[in-house]
């Protein structure tokens with residue numbers, strides 16, 4: 001039987017041991033239904049998730065809810081929305097009780113005296129031209145001023161098909177403001193013309209992601225196996241989709257057979273009662289899903305399947321390390 005020890009040399013085994021003890025249990029929270037932008041292709045608004053529940057305004061109810069989440073075993077709160085920074089009291093309620101990650105468009109600066117160590121992920125959708133088409137403004141100009149040099153912040157760069165051949169310039173821009181970057185791919189939920197992927201484009205973007213990782217290893221938080229999985233939708237000969245997805249809300253997960261999944265994962269709406277189907281759009285056709293976190297988690301929950309060779313297990317370790325860095329469980 002293949003064991004972890006038989007597959008890894010001492011160096012890789014030490015890396016394995018560092019992450020094996022983490023036992024990350026995340027859930028996702030809509031902090032609000034409101035946003036100060038309306039991006040074309042925003043999974044939240046395009047699937048009407050902002051309409052399914054009216055948000056809770058009583059901060060004491062948020063505190064009580066977070067306490068219950070902690071008791072449920074959650075040790076990573078991922079805050080999304082709408083735009084979480086519109087309600088910093090709610091963000092603070094999480095931050096006081098749990099390791100917290102805040103996704104934001106970066107237009108409002110999280111005050112670091114109030115949230116000194118909170119990891120912030122700023123969304124960026126391509127270059128200035130793409131951002132103007134899809135989001136109505138060049139958000140980088142504002143967000144980079146707000147967060148320049150911040151050691152607990154990275155850009156979550158959503159690459160669109162229009163970015164092929166132009167990715168390096170964005171990575172350099174991010175490097176020049178002293179921040180890190182993680183890459184994922186646009187799912188184009190609102191079918192904006194020219195923003196859906198062709199197989200050739202996916203192949204090209206994979207090569208380009210590998211290339212920027214090689215050239216900017218201090219700036220890009222990623223690994224080549226993640227690039228391969230997210231651009232092909234394939235892992236060890238299996239195809240990503242509804243039957244394989246690990247990021248389905250547990251009480252709504254009636255799949256049979258059950259795939260490997262995130263333990264007790266729930267995505268909560270901002271009324272603190274309603275649940276959404278998964279970590280992203282309620283209405284997305286899973287066969288088009290390019291969600292980066294879902295693909296990363298897919299790899300992470302399938303450790304045993306990666307124990308067929310040293311290279312496969314090393315790939316698994318690299319993806320796990322990437323996730324752990326992005327959510328501050330291990331240093332960059």
Ligand code: SF4
Pocket residue numbers: 035036037038039041042043044045081082083104105123
């Ligand atoms: S900033 Fe984020 S939440 Fe707001 S509309 Fe854009 S993608 Fe949606």
Ligand code: SF4
Pocket residue numbers: 241242245246247248277278279280281284285286287289290291294
């Ligand atoms: S849309 Fe994506 S994240 Fe949601 S269930 Fe489908 S595959 Fe999973």
